[in-house]
Structure formats: structure tokens, C-alpha cells
Amino acid sequence: xxxxxxxxxxxxxxxxxxxxxxxxxxxxxxxxxxxxxxxxxxxxxxxxxxxxxxxxxxxxxxxxxxxxxxxxxxxxxxxxxxxxxxxxxxxxxxxxxxxxxxxxxxxxxxxxxxxxxxxxxxxxxxxxxxxxxxxxxxxxxxxxxxxxxxxxxxxxxxxxxxxx
Amino acid sequence: xxxxxxxxxxxxxxxxxxxxxxxxxxxxxxxxxxxxxxxxxxxxxxxxxxxxxxxxxxxxxxxxxxxxxxxxxxxxxxxxxxxxxxxxxxxxxxxxxxxxxxxxxxxxxxxxxxxxxxxxxxxxxxxxxxxxxxxxxxxxxxxxxxxxxxxxxxxxxxxxxxxxxxxxxxxxxxxxxxxxxxxxxxxxxxxxxxxxxxxxxxxxxxxxxxxxxxxxxxxxxxxxxxxxxxxxxxxxxxxxxxxxxxxxxxxxxxxxxxxxxxxxxxxxxxxxxxxxxxxxxxxxxxxxxxxxxxxxxxxxxxxxxxxxxxxxxxxxxxxxxxxxxxxxxxxxxxxxxxxxxxxxxxxxxxxxx
Numbered sequence: 001x002x003x004x005x006x007x008x009x010x011x012x013x014x015x016x017x018x019x020x021x022x023x024x025x026x027x028x029x030x031x032x033x034x035x036x037x038x039x040x041x042x043x044x045x046x047x048x049x050x051x052x053x054x055x056x057x058x059x060x061x062x063x064x065x066x067x068x069x070x071x072x073x074x075x076x077x078x079x080x081x082x083x084x085x086x087x088x089x090x091x092x093x094x095x096x097x098x099x100x101x102x103x104x105x106x107x108x109x110x111x112x113x114x115x116x117x118x119x120x121x122x123x124x125x126x127x128x129x130x131x132x133x134x135x136x137x138x139x140x141x142x143x144x145x146x147x148x149x150x151x152x153x154x155x156x157x158x159x160x161x162x163x164x
Numbered sequence: 165x166x167x168x169x170x171x172x173x174x175x176x177x178x179x180x181x182x183x184x185x186x187x188x189x190x191x192x193x194x195x196x197x198x199x200x201x202x203x204x205x206x207x208x209x210x211x212x213x214x215x216x217x218x219x220x221x222x223x224x225x226x227x228x229x230x231x232x233x234x235x236x237x238x239x240x241x242x243x244x245x246x247x248x249x250x251x252x253x254x255x256x257x258x259x260x261x262x263x264x265x266x267x268x269x270x271x272x273x274x275x276x277x278x279x280x281x282x283x284x285x286x287x288x289x290x291x292x293x294x295x296x297x298x299x300x301x302x303x304x305x306x307x308x309x310x311x312x313x314x315x316x317x318x319x320x321x322x323x324x325x326x327x328x329x330x331x332x333x334x335x336x337x338x339x340x341x342x343x344x345x346x347x348x349x350x351x352x353x354x355x356x357x358x359x360x361x362x363x364x365x366x367x368x369x370x371x372x373x374x375x376x377x378x379x380x381x382x383x384x385x386x387x388x389x390x391x392x393x394x395x396x397x398x399x400x401x402x403x404x405x406x407x408x409x410x411x412x413x414x415x416x417x418x419x420x421x422x423x424x425x426x427x428x429x430x431x432x433x434x435x436x437x438x439x440x441x442x443x444x445x446x447x448x449x450x451x452x453x454x455x456x457x458x459x460x461x462x463x464x465x466x467x468x469x470x471x472x473x474x475x476x477x478x479x480x481x482x483x484x485x486x487x488x489x490x491x492x493x494x495x496x497x498x499x500x501x502x503x504x505x506x507x508x509x510x511x512x513x514x515x516x517x
Binding site: 034042056071103 | 219451
């Protein structure tokens with residue numbers, strides 16, 4: 001994830017690890033994801049990323065687009081990654097993490113799978129789009145554009161880098 | 165069936181990367197992609213996400229798919245989480261055979277697997293399932309106990325049975341809404357397109373009740389949108405009298421995903437009569453069985469005047485809803501919510517290094 005974000009001059013701050021009580025190993029659906037992020041939170045300025053064992057359905061992670069920086073407010077603050085299924089794809093878990101946090105920082109998918117099917121998008125175009133981190137499937141090319149980097153830098157959770 | 169297959173057989177480079185199609189597939193694509201999918205589901209093929217394969221299998225109309233989920237659920241060498249997922253999927257298959265498999269597994273010892281079995285049975289179970297749940301409750305441990313209790317509560321309300329005890333929240337458990345700290349939120353009649361889309365979203369989330377297409381109500385608060393759906397059995401002229409006479413499961417609240425626009429059931433509305441024949445208890449649960457809102461309704465002939473408040477729990481907002489229900493029509497007079505959580509969210513403990 002650090003490597004992916006570094007390509008658009010974004011660093012990752014301090015990562016702290018916490019443990020939530022049993023009972024949240026599997027996320028059944030969006031409603032359960034919503035309940036999880038509304039029940040637990042770390043009171044700091046970091047983004048809450050919940051690592052669960054499995055997420056049911058066809059998503060490897062879930063995140064709001066342009067997530068909230070107010071963890072006590074109405075809007076969703078937190079994202080979730082299913083690690084067990086992604087483990088089988090080893091190196092790609094970092095990509096899933098970068099993808100979901102990318103959503104949180106304001107990025108949308110470069111195209112939706114339904115659009116690909118609906119408009120019968122040619123393979124040549126898909127081949128270009130799936131190089132991008134925000135292609136809706138992983139593994140993908142894991143790349144970010146300068147524009148996407150700029151958009152992420154506008155998010156409220158961004159902090160100035162350390163002075164050297 | 166075709167939706168699931170098309171995904172597996174898509175010519176997109178991405179899908180072929182995940183499910184690389186062998187030359188055999190070209191000979192008989194449907195049959196072999198099914199074989200591949202089933203291999204992934206039972207863990208023989210690990211080149212694709214199992215939960216995703218299960219979702220594809222569930223969405224398909226492949227025959228006997230309950231047997232694939234049964235294999236996973238029965239296998240004690242599998243992780244409890246994947247067996248849990250198999251149990252929930254069996255609930256979604258929602259056939260008599262799927263229920264039989266779940267009942268057979270209601271004796272399973274693992275707490276997490278039993279949680280999944282209880283959750284699934286609660287959603288689709290009948291009287292026979294209820295007996296299995298009561299029996300499982302005797303030896304269940306930890307989280308499976310609360311799940312078994314909730315499964316029984318759900319079935320008794322759905323079937324209008326009087327068995328089992330119900331929680332009666334105290335007034336002090338409620339979060340009072342201070343008018344200066346609360347803002348109104350909008351509840352309106354849903355349009356036909358939204359209503360139809362919501363029903364289609366919920367088609368694979370059975371809760372043992374049939375939803376009425378009209379009326380449906382949309383609630384919006386912040387960036388979140390919910391749909392209030394009523395049980396088709398409780399939208400007639402005698403709805404209020406029925407609610408005053410028996411336990412009932414009159415509806416659900418479904419949350420709309422901001423990302424996909426799809427709905428998932430978020431809250432379950434359960435009611436029960438009280439010793440005062442003109443008062444109905446209202447309990448609103450999360451789908452995992454956590455009680456989050458409660459209130460009462462005062463019956464006046466064919467009309468019920470209700471008031472619902474949020475209960476104290478971590479991450480709770482103070483919410484107040486008041487209105488009337490008459491002949492299956494909701495009229496909301498008050499819908500208030502605080503803008504910030506009133507009870508601090510739970511803080512996870514720091515991981516020990």
C-alpha cells in the first residue's frame with residue numbers, strides 16, 4: 001500500500017493495531033458493515049480499517065466514498081477488508097487495502113463492472129482501465145494517476161508530511 | 165444461472181485471470197465452469213475467492229446447490245468462518261431441503277458455526293426449526309446462545325407463537341432526544357422505481373415474510389438512506405387489531421448501499437401484545453439480534469399511535485419516531501435524530517505485541 005501511494009507522493013502515517021471482541025469475523029452484508037463501523041472506533045485522527053476474516057458476497061472490501069473524518073458524526077467512518085479470501089492471493093491484500101482506503105479518500109471506481117457488461121466495453125479499453133488501482137476488481141495494475149493523487153490529497157484526513 | 169456463468173466465462177482479461185478457463189471449458193463451458201465453481205466452494209480449487217464462489221453459486225440456478233453448501237458446513241476440518249458462510253448461504257437457498265440440512269447441523273459444537281446455523285434458521289425456520297433451536301440453546305455457548313435466543317424470537321414472532329421470553333426495555337434504557345440537539349430526518353413514500361429496485365435487492369435475503377410493494381417508505385439521514393418495508397400480511401384494514409392480538413413481524417428496514425445502490429436488511433421490526441389489550445410493544449433489532457430501538461403503540465380502534473426511541477448502546481444516536489399506523493399506512497409525525505453519537509463508540513483494545 002505504501003508503494004502504491006508513494007507513486008502519487010502520498011505517505012502513510014503511523015499504523016496502530018487494535019483488537020475487537022469476537023463476533024465480527026464474518027461480515028454478512030452492507031448492513032453488518034455499517035453496524036460494525038458504527039459500534040467501534042479508535043478516537044484519533046487515523047482512518048479506522050477493520051480487518052475481518054471473510055466478507056460474504058463478491059466484495060473483498062467495503063468503504064464509503066469520501067469517508068467522514070468525524071467519527072462521531074452520522075456519515076460512515078471506517079472501511080473493512082476481508083483477509084482470509086485475499087490471503088490466497090497473497091501480495092494482493094495490500095492492493096485491496098490501498099483500493100478501499102482510496103475510496104475512503106474520495107476515489108471512485110474508474111468504471112463499474114455493470115457498465116462493462118452493459119456497454120460491451122472492448123477488451124482493449126478494459127486492458128487500459130484495469131491497470132488502475134480503482135478498477136473494481138483485484139488484482140489489477142495497482143496504478144494511480146496524478147489526478148487521483150490530487151483528489152486524495154484534498155481529503156480531510158490528509159496531514160502535511162514530516163519536515164526533514 | 166446465466167448471471168453466475170457469464171461472470172465465470174467472461175472474456176474480460178480480469179475474470180480469466182481469476183478463473184483461468186481450461187481448454188476443457190471450451191468443450192462444455194456450462195458444465196465445467198460449474199465443476200470449477202463447485203471445486204472452489206468445497207475448497208479443492210484455491211485459485212478463486214471461496215466466498216465469492218459461494219455467492220456466484222447462490223445467485224445461479226444450478227441444481228442441488230444446497231449440497232455444495234452442506235459439504236462445507238459438515239466438514240469439521242474447515243475453518244469455522246467458512247462453515248458459518250455456508251450456513252448463511254443455506255438460509256438464503258431457502259428450500260425445505262436447505263432447512264433440513266440446517267436443522268441437522270443445529271447440534272454442531274463449534275460456537276461460530278452454530279451462530280451461523282441459528283442465524284439462518286431464525287430467518288427461514290418453521291415450528292420444527294424452532295424446536296431444534298430450543299434444543300440447541302440448552303448446550304450452546306457464548307455468542308451462539310444469544311443467536312439461538314434471537315432466532316427463536318424471530319420465528320415466534322413470524323409465526324405468532326407465544327413461546328419464549330421477550331426483553332422489556334426500561335424507560336431508563338432509552339436515549340431521550342433533546343430538541344436542541346436533534347434534527348428532523350425525512351421519511352417519505354418511496355417511488356415505484358425505488359420500491360421495485362429495493363424488492364429486487366432483497367430477493368436473495370429471505371426473512372420468511374413477503375414484503376408489500378405498496379406502500380414503502382424511504383428515510384434519509386446524512387448520507388444514508390433506508391427503506392421501510394411492511395409485511396404483506398400486515399397492510400390490510402385489520403392490521404392494528406392483529407398486532408394487538410398476537411406476536412408479529414410486521415416489517416423490516418433496509419439500508420441502501422452508497423456504493424452499489426443495493427439494499428440489505430438492517431433492522432427487523434417485531435411487535436407483541438401486552439397485558440393491556442390496547443398497548444403493543446415494539447422492538448427493533450439489528451439482524452444479528454441486538455435490540456436497538458423500542459417503543460409502544462397505543463391502539464385506538466383501527467389506528468395505532470406509536471412512539472419509538474433508541475436504546476442506550478455504544479455508538480447510539482438519540483432517535484425519536486412518532487406516528488400512526490392505520491390500515492397498513494404509516495403517517496410519521498415526528499422523526500428526530502441527533503447529529504452526533506450520544507453514547508461513545510466502543511474503543512477496541514490495543515493489540516499486544
